[in-house]
Amino acid sequence: MPRITGTALVLLFCLLLWQTLHLLVGASSLASPFQTVVKLGSLLATAEFWQNVAETMRAFAAAFLISLVGGIALGILLGVRRLAGNVAEPILVNLYSIPKVVLYPLVLLCFGLGISAKIAFGVMHGLIPITLFSMNAIRQMKPVYRRTAQVLRLTSAQSAFTVILPAILPEVISGVRLGFSLTLLGVLIGEMFASQRGLGFMLISAINIGQIDTIMAVALLLTIVAVTCNSLLLLLNRRMGYR
Amino acid sequence: MIGAAVKARSDSLAISEVPAAVHVRLRGVTRVFDLPKGKLHALGPVDLDLGRGEFFSVVGPSGCGKSTLLDILAGLSRPQAGVAEFEGAPIRDVPDGVGVVFQEDASFPWLSVRDNVAFGLRRAGIDPAEIARRVDYAVGFMGLRDFAASYPAQLSGGMRQRVCIARTLVMQPRLILLDEPFGALDQQTRLLMGDELLRLWRETGATVLLITHALDEAAMLSDRVGVMSTRPGTFIDFVETGWERDRDSRVVLTPHFGDITARLWDKLRVEALKIMSSGQA
Numbered sequence: 219m220p221r222i223t224g225t226a227l228v229l230l231f232c233l234l235l236w237q238t239l240h241l242l243v244g245a246s247s248l249a250s251p252f253q254t255v256v257k258l259g260s261l262l263a264t265a266e267f268w269q270n271v272a273e274t275m276r277a278f279a280a281a282f283l284i285s286l287v288g289g290i291a292l293g294i295l296l297g298v299r300r301l302a303g304n305v306a307e308p309i310l311v312n313l314y315s316i317p318k319v320v321l322y323p324l325v326l327l328c329f330g331l332g333i334s335a336k337i338a339f340g341v342m343h344g345l346i347p348i349t350l351f352s353m354n355a356i357r358q359m360k361p362v363y364r365r366t367a368q369v370l371r372l373t374s375a376q377s378a379f380t381v382i383l384p385a386i387l388p389e390v391i392s393g394v395r396l397g398f399s400l401t402l403l404g405v406l407i408g409e410m411f412a413s414q415r416g417l418g419f420m421l422i423s424a425i426n427i428g429q430i431d432t433i434m435a436v437a438l439l440l441t442i443v444a445v446t447c448n449s450l451l452l453l454l455n456r457r458m459g460y461r
Numbered sequence: 462m463i464g465a466a467v468k469a470r471s472d473s474l475a476i477s478e479v480p481a482a483v484h485v486r487l488r489g490v491t492r493v494f495d496l497p498k499g500k501l502h503a504l505g506p507v508d509l510d511l512g513r514g515e516f517f518s519v520v521g522p523s524g525c526g527k528s529t530l531l532d533i534l535a536g537l538s539r540p541q542a543g544v545a546e547f548e549g550a551p552i553r554d555v556p557d558g559v560g561v562v563f564q565e566d567a568s569f570p571w572l573s574v575r576d577n578v579a580f581g582l583r584r585a586g587i588d589p590a591e592i593a594r595r596v597d598y599a600v601g602f603m604g605l606r607d608f609a610a611s612y613p614a615q616l617s618g619g620m621r622q623r624v625c626i627a628r629t630l631v632m633q634p635r636l637i638l639l640d641e642p643f644g645a646l647d648q649q650t651r652l653l654m655g656d657e658l659l660r661l662w663r664e665t666g667a668t669v670l671l672i673t674h675a676l677d678e679a680a681m682l683s684d685r686v687g688v689m690s691t692r693p694g695t696f697i698d699f700v701e702t703g704w705e706r707d708r709d710s711r712v713v714l715t716p717h718f719g720d721i722t723a724r725l726w727d728k729l730r731v732e733a734l735k736i737m738s739s740g741q742a
Contacts, residue, residue, distance in 0.1 A: 362567040369535055369561040370581040370632070371554075380584065384571040 249431040258435035267420075274416040277333050278405045281340025285397050289345045290390060293352020303353055314346040318404070322411055331412055339408035344401030351393025355386035388455060395451045399444055406440070484668045485511035485534065485636060489543035491693075492529050502693040504529045506543060509687065509696065511636075511668055516659075518671040518679035520725060521689030522732045527672045530694070531640050534670065535561045547636060560634030560667075564641040568613040568624045575600065575609040578627045585632075592631075599627040602664070603657065619650040623657070630661060637662075639671045643678070651675070652710045655682055659709060676729070680721040681712055688728045691735050698728045 233251055240250040249257070261267045296303040322339060329335035363385050367377035409418025417436055424432035491505035504526035511517050521527050532538035533545050536555040545552045547559065568577050578599055582592045600609050603623040613621050622642060629637065639658075643651040655678060662669050673679050679686045680702065688698040702721055704712060712718050 360565065360567075362563050362565040363569070365537065365561075365563065366567045368537060369555050369559070370584060371557070372584050376584050380580075381569070384569070387571070 246428075246430065249434040253431050254434040254438055257431040258438055261432070261435055270416050270420050273333075274405060274409065274418065277336040277408070277416065278340060278402055280333075281337045281405055282344060282398060282401045284337070284341045285344030285348055285401050286394060288341070289348025289393065289397060290352050292345075293349040293390075293393070294356055294386075296349065297353040297356025303357070307350070307353070310346050310350055314350070318342050319407060319411075322408070325408075326412055336405050336408035336413065336416070340401045340404035343404030344397040347400060348390075348393045348397040351396070352386065352390050355389030355393075356382070358389070359385050391451060391455045395448055395455070398447060398451065402440070402444060482512055483510050484513040484515070484548065485509070485670070486546040487533075487543065490530075490533060490540045490545055491542040492526065492533065492538065493541050504533075504692075504694050505540070507695055511670065513668055514666050516662055516669045516671070516682060516684045518673055518683040518686045519689060520673060520676060520679045520686060520729060521694055522691050522729065522736045523674065524736070525689045525692055525732070526694030527689060528640055531561075531638050531670070531672055534636070535559060535638055558633075558635040560629035560632050560637045562622075562625050562629050562637070562639045562642045564644045566613070566618065566621045566625070566645070568621045568628075570613050572612075573609070574605055574611050574613070574616070574624055577613070577624050578605075578631055581628060581632050595631045595633075599631045602630070602661070603627040619646050619654060622646065622654065626657075626661070630665070633665070634667055636668045636670070637665075639669065641672055641674065644674070651678065652681075652713075656710045658682060663706060676722050676725045677713065677718075680718055680725060681710060686721075686725060688725060689732075691732050691739075697732070700724055 236248075236251050240248045245253070296306050318339070321342070325338050325342070326335050329338050359382065363381050364377070367381045372381065405416075406418040406421070409416035410422040413419045417440065421433060421436050424430075424436070487507050487509040489506040489508065491507075492503050494501040494503055507530065519527050519530065529538065533540050534547070534552065536552050536559070539553075547556050550556070569580065572580065575596060579592050579596045582595060600606055603626060605620070605623055605627060608616060608620065613624065616624070622645075626642070642658075643654050646654065658669075658671075659682060671679070671682060683702055684704065685702065686700045687696045688700065689695065690697045700721060703717070
């Protein structure tokens with residue numbers, strides 16, 4: 219069966235499931251796929267909606283950039299410095315496993331109400347997986363690559379950019395994929411709890427007044443965006459030509 | 462006259478200059494590792510002279526310091542005592558003119574076969590036309606022409622090791638160090654790769670030091686075999702094989718091959734038994 223047929227079948231199945239659930243629980247609890255798409259269409263036509271999208275995307279872009287650059291740099295550092303890595307790893311893993319929302323009041327106190335708190339909260343979610351994946355990529359790199367770089371008399375910069383970086387790239391991209399979704403999650407949660415703008419704020423406002431179709435429309439949009447970006451990163455991962 | 466000889470072979474990767482007879486010289490080379498549980502005397506003192514163009518193999522029981530010896534010659538590790546010289550100069554860092562092939566697959570999975578082979582030359586900033594010439598030659602020489610555009614993941618273990626040998630070959634090393642390069646390959650592939658290695662050695666005129674645990678490999682390929690003792694590794698015997706320069710894997714059919722292998726095993730057996738009785742093996 220061609221890939222595309224499989225994907226289409228899965229999509230169709232999800233739609234059927236959605237429609238069935240809608241029929242079971244009623245329109246007051248779950249909007250139908252059709253209602254959701256119509257609502258999303260009407261939302262997309264309003265300027266207010268686009269302002270919210272822009273707000274979320276601004277916070278997300280900043281948070282993702284910080285997670286990406288910071289995570290890869292920190293991961294490489296902790297991978298190269300074995301002792302530092304051994305100390306940091308359990309701390310990072312524990313931080314990663316606690317529900318970060320319990321720390322949100324502290325984030326608000328530190329960063330205030332506004333975009334910086336949302337960015338900080340996004341980074342709290344996205345930085346750690348990217349760091350951990352990058353660190354493990356360095357640690358699991360075959361030692362013979364480094365020795366090969368040495369016997370070919372490469373400079374440190376040549377060895378970093380032409381051997382180590384390509385060697386760890388597939389792992390790093392896996393970390394970035396995970397970090398991408400989690401950063402978006404962090405930003406949205408941040409907006410839901412203390413914000414006057416953004417898609418997260420739209421969601422929580424709709425929840426408060428029971429606008430099921432708005433909740434579903436925003437969720438659908440976010441799902442489409444997240445799945446598309448994830449697929450692109452996955453494609454990039456496969457395109458590397460190895461693994 | 463030398464010019465004519467060089468010109469005649471300019472399509473190959475032969476080395477043009479031919480100075481001093483002693484190519485590699487080790488005197489009292491000793492390596493001690495500082496481990497958390499104390500010092501580990503891994504190697505030496507080792508004395509060794511390699512003639513230019515010689516094919517020399519090292520055999521010894523596992524853990525006897527063979528790879529440590531190779532690391533010192535490659536400039537990847539420094540001896541605590543003694544001197545190691547290549548072409549009359551002490552070995553510091555990785556000397557120019559030394560190529561190394563490791564046991565593990567060191568081909569880069571993100572590069573095609575051709576790019577793998579060209580890798581070292583590109584980093585060294587060599588003229589692209591010259592890179593193309595050398596890579597074409599090495600790829601053809603190692604029988605990789607049909608796989609030039611393939612990636613290592615699409616190749617067998619033996620083919621990947623050919624890629625690594627070709628990558629070393631294009632750098633035109635005057636000393637080639639091989640650390641059990643065929644250790645991970647099956648017996649038939651090993652014999653055939655041995656033939657390739659002999660061909661490469663004849664063609665380039667390079668000095669070769671091969672580390673191996675396979676006595677038949679050492680007996681078949683080498684001009685001379687050094688037998689090492691258990692740790693700390695020192696040479697306890699040197700065996701001259703007396704093969705013609707123009708030889709191949711068919712020497713294993715001769716009675717002389719059996720004699721050499723028997724002599725190597727006679728020396729090595731005692732050392733291997735020591736390891737076994739000490740419970741290290």
